[in-house]
Amino acid sequence: MLKGHQSWIFEKKPVIRAAATVVGPFEGQGPLSNDFDIVHGDLMAGQDSWEKAERTLMEEAGKLAIENAGLTKEQVNFYIGGDLMNQIISTSFAARTLTIPYIGVFGACSTSMESLALAAMIVNSGSAQFALAGACSHNASAEKQFRYPTEYGSQKPPTAQFTVTGAGACVLSQEGQGLHVTSATIGRIVDMGIKDPFNMGAAMAPAAVDTIEAHFRDMQLEPGYYDLIVTGDLSKIGYAIANDLFNKHKFPIEQTQYQDCGMLIYDYQKQQVQAGASGCACSAVVTYGHLLKRMRKGELRRILVVATGALLSPISYQQGESIPCIAHAVSIEGEVEPK
Missing domain, CATH: 3.40.47.40 (Stage V sporulation protein AD)
Structure with missing residues (x-):
C-alpha cells in the first residue's frame, strides 16, 4: 500500500x-x-x-x-x-x-x-x-x-x-515467524554537482538525508521509532556531511542510533581503506550478516537500512557529467503479532 x-x-x-x-x-x-x-x-x-x-x-x-x-x-x-x-x-x-x-x-x-x-x-x-x-x-x-x-x-x-x-x-x-520487512521508501535522484568519483560519500550524503527525511514524513514517525538507522556506504566523509545536513534541517537524528555500513565492516586502525567501504556488497553483507544477527539476538528490534548509490559510469565521467545519487530505505522489524 x-x-x-x-x-x-x-x-x-x-x-x-x-x-x-x-x-x-x-x-x-x-x-x-x-x-x-x-x-x-x-x-x-x-x-x-x-x-x-x-x-x-x-x-x-x-x-x-x-x-x-x-x-x-x-x-x-x-x-x-x-x-x-x-x-x-x-x-x-x-x-x-x-x-x-x-x-x-x-x-x-x-x-x-x-x-x-x-x-x-x-x-x-x-x-x-x-x-x-x-x-x-x-x-x-x-x-x-x-x-x-x-x-x-x-x-x-x-x-x-x-x-x-x-x-x-x-x-x-509470505508466512512464518522471525524478522519482517514492514515498509520501504523509494528514493529520488539528488545531484549536487559533484564530479569527483573519489568522493562518492559527499555525493551520496544528500540523497541519503532526502530519503530518510521522506521516510519519516511519509510514515508519520519520529526517528526514535527505530533502534538503529544505518546508511549504506557514506563512510567517514559522507556520514559527517549527512549529520551536518540533519542538523541544518533540524531533523532529530539524535533520537536514535545512526551508523553507516561503510564505517562498520573494516578496521580503520589496521586496514587502509581511506574514508571507508563502498560497493553493492557493503550494505548487503553488513545487513544480511551483522545486523540480522543482532536482531535475532534481541539487541535490535527495529532498524531502517538506507542503501545509497552513486549512479555514475565511466562514460558519464569521461563526458564531464556530475554524479546523480539515490538512496532506498527498507525497515526491518522483529516478530509481530501472528496473522
Missing part, C-alpha cells in the same frame, strides 16, 4: 526466511568477520578472473540463502538482484546458474535495498510465495571498471572508498 508520496507499507509483513553472506579475505580480517557465512581466502574465489569471482560470490550467497531457508531453488518464484558491473553481468550470470525467474536491477550501491524492497512488494502482493533478493561487488572488478587499471597502483585521496568484495542474499516468504 502506498503511504505518503514515495513509501510503501507491506501489510502482510513479508518474512525474512533466511539470509546468507559471502565475503573476500580482506573483509574476513575486519571486525564483522564472525558474522559472515563464508570467507574466501583469496580474491579469485577459485576462478580465473575477478569478474568470474564476483559471479561466484553471488551464486554462493544465493544458493546458501535458499538452503538456509529450507527450500530448493525450484520453490523460489523470483530472484531480484544487481551489481556494479556493466550490464549487471555478475548477477545475470549467477541467475543463469540459479535458473530462477529473474529481475535484474541497477541502483549502484543502493541495489541491496532496492532489490529487497521490490522482493517485499512482490511477496506482499501475493505474486510470489518466495522471493530471493541479493547484491554483490568485488574490489578488483570495480577498480578495473570505474577507476584506474589495478596494475597501475595509483595513489588514492583520503576521500576515496574501498569497494567491498562480497555478496549478500535473503529469501522472503
Whole structure:
C-alpha cells in the first residue's frame, strides 16, 4: 500500500526466511568477520578472473540463502538482484546458474535495498510465495571498471572508498515467524554537482538525508521509532556531511542510533581503506550478516537500512557529467503479532 508520496507499507509483513553472506579475505580480517557465512581466502574465489569471482560470490550467497531457508531453488518464484558491473553481468550470470525467474536491477550501491524492497512488494502482493533478493561487488572488478587499471597502483585521496568484495542474499516468504520487512521508501535522484568519483560519500550524503527525511514524513514517525538507522556506504566523509545536513534541517537524528555500513565492516586502525567501504556488497553483507544477527539476538528490534548509490559510469565521467545519487530505505522489524 502506498503511504505518503514515495513509501510503501507491506501489510502482510513479508518474512525474512533466511539470509546468507559471502565475503573476500580482506573483509574476513575486519571486525564483522564472525558474522559472515563464508570467507574466501583469496580474491579469485577459485576462478580465473575477478569478474568470474564476483559471479561466484553471488551464486554462493544465493544458493546458501535458499538452503538456509529450507527450500530448493525450484520453490523460489523470483530472484531480484544487481551489481556494479556493466550490464549487471555478475548477477545475470549467477541467475543463469540459479535458473530462477529473474529481475535484474541497477541502483549502484543502493541495489541491496532496492532489490529487497521490490522482493517485499512482490511477496506482499501475493505474486510470489518466495522471493530471493541479493547484491554483490568485488574490489578488483570495480577498480578495473570505474577507476584506474589495478596494475597501475595509483595513489588514492583520503576521500576515496574501498569497494567491498562480497555478496549478500535473503529469501522472503509470505508466512512464518522471525524478522519482517514492514515498509520501504523509494528514493529520488539528488545531484549536487559533484564530479569527483573519489568522493562518492559527499555525493551520496544528500540523497541519503532526502530519503530518510521522506521516510519519516511519509510514515508519520519520529526517528526514535527505530533502534538503529544505518546508511549504506557514506563512510567517514559522507556520514559527517549527512549529520551536518540533519542538523541544518533540524531533523532529530539524535533520537536514535545512526551508523553507516561503510564505517562498520573494516578496521580503520589496521586496514587502509581511506574514508571507508563502498560497493553493492557493503550494505548487503553488513545487513544480511551483522545486523540480522543482532536482531535475532534481541539487541535490535527495529532498524531502517538506507542503501545509497552513486549512479555514475565511466562514460558519464569521461563526458564531464556530475554524479546523480539515490538512496532506498527498507525497515526491518522483529516478530509481530501472528496473522
